Amino acid sequence: MTGRLVVGLGLRADTSEADILACLDEALAIAGLSGEATPRLATLASRIGEPGLAAAAVSRAAEVVGVPDEALKGFEASCATRSTRIASLYGVGSVAEAAALAAAGPGGTLVQPRIATARVTCALARSSS
Secondary structure, eight states: SSSSSEEEEEEOTTTTHHHHHHHHHHHHTTTTTEEEEOEEEEEGGTTEEEEEEEEHHHHHHEEEEEOOOOHHHGGGGSSOOOOOOHHHHHHHSSSHHHHHHHHHHHOOOEEEEEEOOOOOOOOEEOOOO
């Protein structure tokens, strides 16, 4: 596989680093990518300051990218899953999937649809180069 792996995250306020990393590791395992570097974590711009997210990024040596709510909507057709609650809030079926695709850039592809735990959703995309 070519291109950089990008992690899209949907998370509740005050989600811990441990919860984020557990969901991320589960998504990587399901995708058969355990141990692969995840240099970019993407989520809602409004969640960018979450301490658990910052700690998870440090532990994985990852950049954090905040995606504006409006930018997510452009990825609705590319989302593999749909949450009615999230769609009513953000206009897209999956924050995690849309954020991963947005941060992967043009030509990015979804490689793992979102998985969900109690406080986190996680999806994986790969950039085209």
